[in-house]
Structure formats: structure tokens, C-alpha cells
Amino acid sequence: MRGELLEDRYRLEERLGEGGMGEVWGARDVRMHRRVAAKLVRVRSGLDAQEVEQRFLHEVRAAGNLPHRHTVTVHDCGESVLCGHRVLYLVMERLTGRTLAQLFHPRALPPWYDLAHWAGQICDALAAAHERGIVHRDIKPGNVMLTDAGVIKVLDFGLAKILGDSLRAAELTVTGQAMGTPWYMSPEQARGERRIDHRTDLYALGCLLYHGLTGEPPFTGASGHVVLYQHIYERPAPLPTGAAPPAVEALVARLMAKDPADRPQSAGEVARELDQVLRARGHQAPAEPAPDREAAARTLAAAEAEARELVERARQEAAEVRRTAEQDVARLRETAEQDVARLRETAEQDVARLRETAERDLALLHAEARRRTDAARREAEEILTGTRDRAQEIFEEARASAHRLLEQTRADAERFAERLRSREAAPPDRLPSTPAPRGGHRP
Numbered sequence: 001m002r003g004e005l006l007e008d009r010y011r012l013e014e015r016l017g018e019g020g021m022g023e024v025w026g027a028r029d030v031r032m033h034r035r036v037a038a039k040l041v042r043v044r045s046g047l048d049a050q051e052v053e054q055r056f057l058h059e060v061r062a063a064g065n066l067p068h069r070h071t072v073t074v075h076d077c078g079e080s081v082l083c084g085h086r087v088l089y090l091v092m093e094r095l096t097g098r099t100l101a102q103l104f105h106p107r108a109l110p111p112w113y114d115l116a117h118w119a120g121q122i123c124d125a126l127a128a129a130h131e132r133g134i135v136h137r138d139i140k141p142g143n144v145m146l147t148d149a150g151v152i153k154v155l156d157f158g159l160a161k162i163l164g165d166s167l168r169a170a171e172l173t174v175t176g177q178a179m180g181t182p183w184y185m186s187p188e189q190a191r192g193e194r195r196i197d198h199r200t201d202l203y204a205l206g207c208l209l210y211h212g213l214t215g216e217p218p219f220t221g222a223s224g225h226v227v228l229y230q231h232i233y234e235r236p237a238p239l240p241t242g243a244a245p246p247a248v249e250a251l252v253a254r255l256m257a258k259d260p261a262d263r264p265q266s267a268g269e270v271a272r273e274l275d276q277v278l279r280a281r282g283h284q285a286p287a288e289p290a291p292d293r294e295a296a297a298r299t300l301a302a303a304e305a306e307a308r309e310l311v312e313r314a315r316q317e318a319a320e321v322r323r324t325a326e327q328d329v330a331r332l333r334e335t336a337e338q339d340v341a342r343l344r345e346t347a348e349q350d351v352a353r354l355r356e357t358a359e360r361d362l363a364l365l366h367a368e369a370r371r372r373t374d375a376a377r378r379e380a381e382e383i384l385t386g387t388r389d390r391a392q393e394i395f396e397e398a399r400a401s402a403h404r405l406l407e408q409t410r411a412d413a414e415r416f417a418e419r420l421r422s423r424e425a426a427p428p429d430r431l432p433s434t435p436a437p438r439g440g441h442r443p
Helices: 049-064 112-131 159-165 199-214 224-233 246-255 267-280 293-425
Strands: 010-019 022-029 034-042 074-082 085-093 097-099 144-147 152-154
Touching: 010 034, 022 085, 049 074, 112 144, 112 152, 112 199, 112 267, 199 246, 199 267, 246 267
Parallel strands: none
Antiparallel strands: 010 022, 022 034, 034 085, 074 085, 097 144, 144 152
């Protein structure tokens, strides 16, 4: 992956280390022109990318923003694709120095008082984290660096939890198996308990002190499972005589108690005990190095440049969002206008079809009305013709009847006139007598 550009900003230059939690690369921030360290954790496919990233960001932000001298400054974190693989990345300040794992050489162990000074600084970092409810879960010599300036830095805060909880399906752990480094794990971690508290870090600190005083961890079984068993059920071998003052030996034994209730209850308490032993033995804590004003000025200038860069980036992103929004609005307006035009065209087509249908139906109605009117006219004419013919027949019959009646009346009148003429021409004595009307009266 050498030469790859992470998130178009961090150029990977050299691999600094590799472990169960991923790889650490030395990188260059091409935007800010500074050297950084990038921790990469590969995520297997099949996991919910959004959930893993959200939990990773939550844990790293909570742990990475500890405002403490003995913790590492985190510059950036997130999820990306590198060389075709999904990775979670953590970009932090680039430290120069050596880890305690490099310093704990069996043939050249540091003196107990240096170890006590370092442990006190580790306790200061742990106390700050524990106050915020953050448990490291993986305190070990490889996660503690002594910088070239003589300052202890505790590395990888928060990573053990996110890797243990969110990436379990990635086979960094399995169901019921503990998460961490076996040689420095507390009994509750070794049992695979999910609910642990800050006292597990104190147990790991005891293991670290034991390693620094003897040259090897307290338990060194043939396998990881054997070591976990030893953490739960066995006691470590006593410290070599003269390896440290009795008070330090007693403190290490208490730190490594199997029951969390039997351990010191806070990192601050451990720091105070170590400081008392150092003072009693005449080993004052080394003076804090004088602040490097030029380095501080460079740091301040870099911070201001980064702030300006962030502001400019935010401004550019806002402008891009505005341009995108305007383009979206224009597209929506164009789409709406096209939809309205299509709706208008469809409506006009529907109206034309309805008009055509209505005109066709009206024509059919007119035709039907004309047909019915013609039929009614023909029927009326037939009735009128029949009535006229019948009236003519009745008239002819009435005229014939009147003519016959007239003829009969004329004949009757002529017969009556003939009788009258006959009477008038006959002698009086031959006139027929007229019978007297009833009642005895004559006219």
C-alpha cells in the first residue's frame, strides 16, 4: 500500500507496525504538509458499514479528544476503501521515540524508579480517561511510547472496545473469546465478560510493571488459551529479590488481584502511591521539559492553518451544496414543467376524445330523433289519410241517405199534392168524410 492516498489527503509512506488490530503507517498529510501516523483496521464484508463506522467514530472521538499530555492527538478518523478493501482509519500525531515493549529487554531492563515514573504518567492518562467513562482495555508495553522528549504517551484509546464490540463478526474475536492481548488481560476479560470497568486497566498496568521488572509478562503459557487460564486461576511467580522496593512489589501484587474489588480503586490512587515511594527513596519525578516556544508557535501556526483550511473547505462545501441545490431545483422545475406540459397535453387529448364522443353521441341522438319523427309523421299521415277516407265515405253515405230521403219526401209530397188536387176536383158530396176528432169536437 506504499504510496496510496487515503481519502485524497494522507499519502502512506512506510509501515511502522502491524498487530491484531491492524497496521500503523507513517504518512504525510499532503494538505497540511505534516507527518502523521495512520492506523488502518480492515473490516470484513458482511458487516453493517454504517453502524460500524458510526460506532468507530463515536469511540475514537470520545477517546481521541482526551485533552491530556500523555495521550495522542487525533487529527482525523473515518471509513474508506483502500486497495479494494474497506478500512477504518485513525490519523494521529506522529511520535518519535520507543515503545516500552522495545525498552523491556531482559538483558537491559530500566531501573525500577524510571518504570515507576512511567507508570505514574500512564496513571495520569488513565485517570483522565476513566473520569470520562473510557476504559482502554488493552494496556500493554506496545501501546505505551516514551517519546524522545522523555514523555509517556498512551496509544490506541478506544480501539479495543470498538474492535471488540463492533467487529466481532470480523473474527477478530469469537463468541465467548476475550478481546485484547492475552499476556496483559484481566481475569474478567479472560472470562469473556462484556461488562468490565476501569479496574481492568489497573490489572493490565500491574502486568506491565511486572514485565518491566522481570523482563517477561507474569504468565507465559504455551498458547493464548493457557495464558487466559493462568490469568483466571493462577498466581504469578514472585518478583525477583531486589527488583523493586517492597512497597512497589506490594502495589504490583494488589494491581494483579483476581477480584477487581481487591485492586486499587482508581488510577489516581496508584499514581499517588508511586509518587510516595519515589519521594521516600529520593527519586523525584523528572522536571517537565521547558516549553519549546518555537515548536509551540509552529503548532499554533499549523492549527491556525488547519482552521483556515477547514473554514475554506466548509465554505467550498457550502458553495457546492448551494450549487447542487440550485441544480436540483432547476431539474425539479424542469421536470415539473415537463410534467405539467404532459398533463396539459393529456388533458387536451382527453377533452378532444370526450368532445368527439359527445358529438358522435349527439349525432346518434339526432339521427334517432329524426327516425322517430319521420316514423311519427308517417303514422300521423296514415291516420289522417284513413280518417279523410272514412269521412269521405261517411259523407257519401250521408249524401246518399239525404238524396234518398229527399226523393222519398218529394214523392210523398207529390202523392199528397195529387190527393189534394183530386179532392178539390171532386163534387162536394163525393168528398170523403173526415172523422171527427176524439172528444166530440169538430174542427
